[in-house]
Amino acid sequence: MLRALFGEKSTLIDAAFRDLSAMLQQGAKMFDLALASLLDNAELTADLNELDDVVDEGERMIRRTVLEHLSVSPNKQLVASLILVSIVQDAERIGDFARGLAEVIDLAKSPRGGPFADELRAIAGRLRPQFEACEKAFRDDDSALAREVSSEHIRIKSDLDAFTARVADSDLTADMAVVYGGAARILRRISAHISNICSSVSQPYDRLRHGDEEA
Numbered sequence: 228m229l230r231a232l233f234g235e236k237s238t239l240i241d242a243a244f245r246d247l248s249a250m251l252q253q254g255a256k257m258f259d260l261a262l263a264s265l266l267d268n269a270e271l272t273a274d275l276n277e278l279d280d281v282v283d284e285g286e287r288m289i290r291r292t293v294l295e296h297l298s299v300s301p302n303k304q305l306v307a308s309l310i311l312v313s314i315v316q317d318a319e320r321i322g323d324f325a326r327g328l329a330e331v332i333d334l335a336k337s338p339r340g341g342p343f344a345d346e347l348r349a350i351a352g353r354l355r356p357q358f359e360a361c362e363k364a365f366r367d368d369d370s371a372l373a374r375e376v377s378s379e380h381i382r383i384k385s386d387l388d389a390f391t392a393r394v395a396d397s398d399l400t401a402d403m404a405v406v407y408g409g410a411a412r413i414l415r416r417i418s419a420h421i422s423n424i425c426s427s428v429s430q431p432y433d434r435l436r437h438g439d440e441e442a
Contacts, residue, residue: 242292243311247318247424248362250285253278254321255358258417261328265410266348268338275326282322289315314427317420324417331409336402343394343407347414350386353379354418361421364428373425380422387415 257278264271293308357376364373394408 238296243289243315244366246285246288246292247311247315248366250282250315250318250322251358251362251424253282253285254318254325254417255355257282257322257325258328258355258358261325262348262351265328265332265406266339266344266351268340271329271332275329279322279326282319286315286319310427314424317423321417321420324413324420327413328410331406331413334402334409335406336400339403339406343390343397343399343403346390347407347410350383350390350411351414354383354414354421357383357418357421361424364425368428370428373428376425377422380418383418384415387411387418 257275260271260273260278261275263269289311293312297305297308357379360372360376363369364376391408391411394404394411397404399407
């Protein structure tokens with residue numbers, strides 16, 4: 228849908244695609260680092276705040292590009308510009324939530340392991356390919372792939388809700404229940420923001436973040 232709104236050639240869409248793709252790639256890198264530390268007890272040597280600064284700069288670049296475009300041609304490609312400004316917020320939030328995954332580690336009083344860690348790792352393993360699928364759907368304007376991402380989000384969301392309910396009913400220590408439950412909610416939000424970006428490909432502007440993509 229976006230490519231149709233912008234037309235065949237658009238400097239704005241080309242620049243925005245590059246910047247949003249870079250934001251998703253950076254978010255995926257942060258996701259991998261945080262999960263390895265959270266679930267595999269790996270040492271977190273990277274500064275996620277610095278990595279998130281790169282994501283934030285990508286958001287600023289897209290906003291700046293859109294503003295410059297509209298200042299020159301205020302009536303040209305207005306809807307597509309509004310969509311870009313909307314979905315770049317989702318890409319920025321993915322970086323924030325990926326950083327938040329590492330922050331819940333500070334609440335744990337012991338290493339993570341056992342069936343709850345294994346189950347959360349399995350769900351996260353299904354979420355991880357969504358980053359690349361989302362980027363491809365957005366880049367190629369592939370509405371079928373975008374709908375697949377959104378459908379998988381619904382399944383992931385349901386599984387994470389069920390996981391959280393089991394954590395609440397478990398005999399885990401308070402700190403580990405908070406860690407696993409908090410991590411599950413963060414994964415749910417990351418999945419939702421990825422789905423929201425895909426809604427820009429599969430849904431009209433007034434349906435962004437609604438319908439099958441609703442978090």
